[in-house]
Amino acid sequence: MRRNRITFNKLLIGRIQVSFGFIGLISLLWYSVSSTSPSASTTNQRIIPIELIDQKQDSTNNHLPQKSQEKRFRDQRYTVVEGDTLEAIFKRKQLSINELYEIIEADEPYLELDVLQPGDQLIFRIEREDNRLEALSRIVDPSKTVTYQYNNDDFIYQEELTPTDKIAEVTRGQIDGSFYVSASSSGLTDNGVMTITQLLKSSLNFRRDLRAGDHFQVIMERETVEGKTIGKDRLLAARVLSRGKEFGAYLHSDGSYYNAQGESLVPALLRYPTKKKYRISSHFNPRRVHPVTGRVKPHNGVDFAMPTGTPILSTGHGRVTRVASHRYAGKYIDIDEFGPYSTRFLHLSKILVKKGQQVERGQVIALSGNTGRSTGPHLHYELHIKGRPVNPMTADIPMLKSIPNSEIKDFHLYVADMRDLMLSEEKVVYLDEQTTDKHKQETHQYNSAKSSKEPPVISSSAS
Numbered sequence: 001m002r003r004n005r006i007t008f009n010k011l012l013i014g015r016i017q018v019s020f021g022f023i024g025l026i027s028l029l030w031y032s033v034s035s036t037s038p039s040a041s042t043t044n045q046r047i048i049p050i051e052l053i054d055q056k057q058d059s060t061n062n063h064l065p066q067k068s069q070e071k072r073f074r075d076q077r078y079t080v081v082e083g084d085t086l087e088a089i090f091k092r093k094q095l096s097i098n099e100l101y102e103i104i105e106a107d108e109p110y111l112e113l114d115v116l117q118p119g120d121q122l123i124f125r126i127e128r129e130d131n132r133l134e135a136l137s138r139i140v141d142p143s144k145t146v147t148y149q150y151n152n153d154d155f156i157y158q159e160e161l162t163p164t165d166k167i168a169e170v171t172r173g174q175i176d177g178s179f180y181v182s183a184s185s186s187g188l189t190d191n192g193v194m195t196i197t198q199l200l201k202s203s204l205n206f207r208r209d210l211r212a213g214d215h216f217q218v219i220m221e222r223e224t225v226e227g228k229t230i231g232k233d234r235l236l237a238a239r240v241l242s243r244g245k246e247f248g249a250y251l252h253s254d255g256s257y258y259n260a261q262g263e264s265l266v267p268a269l270l271r272y273p274t275k276k277k278y279r280i281s282s283h284f285n286p287r288r289v290h291p292v293t294g295r296v297k298p299h300n301g302v303d304f305a306m307p308t309g310t311p312i313l314s315t316g317h318g319r320v321t322r323v324a325s326h327r328y329a330g331k332y333i334d335i336d337e338f339g340p341y342s343t344r345f346l347h348l349s350k351i352l353v354k355k356g357q358q359v360e361r362g363q364v365i366a367l368s369g370n371t372g373r374s375t376g377p378h379l380h381y382e383l384h385i386k387g388r389p390v391n392p393m394t395a396d397i398p399m400l401k402s403i404p405n406s407e408i409k410d411f412h413l414y415v416a417d418m419r420d421l422m423l424s425e426e427k428v429v430y431l432d433e434q435t436t437d438k439h440k441q442e443t444h445q446y447n448s449a450k451s452s453k454e455p456p457v458i459s460s461s462a463s
Contacts, residue, residue, distance in 0.1 A: 106157050314365050
């Protein structure tokens with residue numbers, strides 16, 4: 001019995017020792033964790049809550065791909081300098097010329113990379129192992145970045161848009177010398193001065209009619225990101241007060257400008273860019289299969305089949321903003337019309353205008369051709385409203401007309417609001433996006449031509 005008692009005591013003591021050892025180990029671990037953890041009173045440490053992990057997932061593997069990608073690629077920022085071309089930049093970075101051509105092909109419907117200017121920012125994402133280009137980004141402005149992302153043996157165009165705020169900036173001044181000098185010294189941009197003079201030139205001779213001491217008042221809409229203007233401006237209202245008369249221009253919801261009585265100031269746009277109507281060989285189609293490459297790519301315009309050398313007409317009054325040649329688009333022209341409209345003409349054989357030149361509606365600006373990547377002689381014609389391509393054959397374009405009676409009351413209220421703001425002491429006010437009963441959508445959503453042209457309303461909380 002004694003032997004059994006001793007054996008039992010030894011076993012009991014052994015179990016107690018094991019238990020205390022286990023408890024000690026737990027205590028030691030707890031103390032180690034506690035001693036290295038931030039105290040509850042620590043305020044400059046960020047406490048990260050523990051997330052529940054699905055038992056079917058391996059938490060280690062979840063983090064490896066991201067770290068692996070960071071090691072796999074390197075991002076390089078490049079600032080464009082005077083004389084740079086995209087081809088020269090690619091050669092400098094020892095990137096494949098084939099990748100350059102694939103990027104240019106992906107950019108053909110947008111031509112975002114065909115306007116590189118000194119100071120532009122490019123971001124290259126390059127694979128470390130074989131120096132292969134994974135993505136190329138261009139910061140167009142603080143509100144927009146475009147990226148060409150490699151995907152399944154092709155580069156895909158992507159846009160990243162940053163929300164913007166809109167302000168109304170009021171400029172007031174009086175004539176002392178020419179209108180250009182007076183308006184510029186008051187803070188208006190060259191484009192703002194040009195827009196006003198073009199809108200009012202049919203009713204006011206700026207050189208002959210203006211007198212020293214005449215007044216002008218202008219309201220410009222400016223888009224901002226984090227309080228900084230980004231160069232996207234739009235005229236909301238302007239008037240010149242001369243010898244007791246008002247010469248005014250006010251933006252209406254259809255995107256056109258009218259005088260205070262609702263009579264049109266914007267010349268009509270032509271529906272067709274030629275004197276006669278030619279057969280449409282390819283229609284506007286955001287999901288067209290390209291006839292040469294067989295790839296699905298947006299067709300942002302209309303193709304007219306016509307003989308090489310056919311005279312091409314400007315469809316509106318405006319200013320030539322780009323004259324260039326592209327590997328795939330061929331020789332082409334961009335024109336800014338007044339209001340939110342711009343036009344583009346591709347595959348030309350000869351260009352008859354220069355960048356910065358003013359053109360009139362119906363003026364011959366080029367001859368059609370077959371330059372660039374093309375299946376035959378034709379003209380590719382695009383119409384853009386507020387920077388977005390629309391079908392030029394069906395879009396709501398400005399015509400020579402007055403505001404309909406059903407809309408004139410609202411227009412007169414808008415004119416009254418603009419005049420009140422002009423006469424106030426305010427210099428900058430914030431704008432609310434205006435919606436219409438017909439479309440029920442904000443004006444910055446350019447899903448339809450109508451909604452993209454609504455003028456804003458002044459915020460009731462503006463001060």
